[in-house]
Amino acid sequence: MTARFKTTLYLLFPTVLLLLALCFPTACSSGVKEGLDVAVKSALPALFPALVLSRMLARSASQMRGRTALFLPLWIGLICGFPAPAAVVAELSKEGVFSRKQGEKMLFFCNCASPAFLILLCGQGLMGNTACGWFLWILQSFLSLFFFFLFFHNELKRPKEKTEKEQYRIPLTLLFSKALSEAVGTFLTVGATILFFSFFHALLCTIIPFSSPWDAILSLFWELTGGVSALSNLQKETAFPLCAAGVGFGGVAVYVQTLCVLEGSGLTGKHYLKGKLLFSLLLAIGAQIFQKCL
Numbered sequence: 001m002t003a004r005f006k007t008t009l010y011l012l013f014p015t016v017l018l019l020l021a022l023c024f025p026t027a028c029s030s031g032v033k034e035g036l037d038v039a040v041k042s043a044l045p046a047l048f049p050a051l052v053l054s055r056m057l058a059r060s061a062s063q064m065r066g067r068t069a070l071f072l073p074l075w076i077g078l079i080c081g082f083p084a085p086a087a088v089v090a091e092l093s094k095e096g097v098f099s100r101k102q103g104e105k106m107l108f109f110c111n112c113a114s115p116a117f118l119i120l121l122c123g124q125g126l127m128g129n130t131a132c133g134w135f136l137w138i139l140q141s142f143l144s145l146f147f148f149f150l151f152f153h154n155e156l157k158r159p160k161e162k163t164e165k166e167q168y169r170i171p172l173t174l175l176f177s178k179a180l181s182e183a184v185g186t187f188l189t190v191g192a193t194i195l196f197f198s199f200f201h202a203l204l205c206t207i208i209p210f211s212s213p214w215d216a217i218l219s220l221f222w223e224l225t226g227g228v229s230a231l232s233n234l235q236k237e238t239a240f241p242l243c244a245a246g247v248g249f250g251g252v253a254v255y256v257q258t259l260c261v262l263e264g265s266g267l268t269g270k271h272y273l274k275g276k277l278l279f280s281l282l283l284a285i286g287a288q289i290f291q292k293c294l
Helices: 003-023 025-060 067-079 084-094 100-109 115-127 130-157 172-207 212-222 224-233 236-249 251-262 270-293
Strands: none
Touching (some): 067 100, 130 270, 212 251, 224 251, 251 270
């Protein structure tokens, strides 16, 4: 791909999208309203506390080395959900705790859906059975732990590094204020991506009408929260594996959110995307097997 072609594409895409938005204002308005409803009622209320607290943990660990720092993104990924783990990896990479290679290996497995999202929205909300949500979280956690020990088993064998206690004396008020300001920026980025991809999905479906299954799948591909809600129109035998695949991938919106929080850290989303595609496949297979065992 030549530089001239890239420049033309970067100019053409937003121009065409803007013209289409002017031609279909009703679709754009409804898409943004749906995205706003998803963001305000579902995604952001659950996400903001996790963003603040995970940033506090990251800043507390920014002077650490060795095993403690290695386990932090994994722990945040298991309990907070994306994009908080990616933000922690980016912060620790900026501080020099992780090398670029270590940071990108972390992104392969740590940026996952939160247990609350899986149990309440995917399990209880979509399937009417919290066991389905618990299964997705347990399988996702197992995969994260597996790849963590696969990628970092050599680092875990090294002797624990000694650090001076003075390094950890960071005022709690300073930790909180910095974490709060950083979380607000990520918070706005997450909300903006949800609104944009909701608008984009509504515009695309207006121009090219899709049947019910494909409309739900496309919605899941763009944005996870709205996509899972759209799967409620499908039969549960089909909805659950699709939901698992969507959870593993996270949606284009989460991918963009991740790239945004990685900005300035020197990390790329190349290995992250590979991990999300692999998680999507493995979770879908696991969900299919679990459903047959019920």
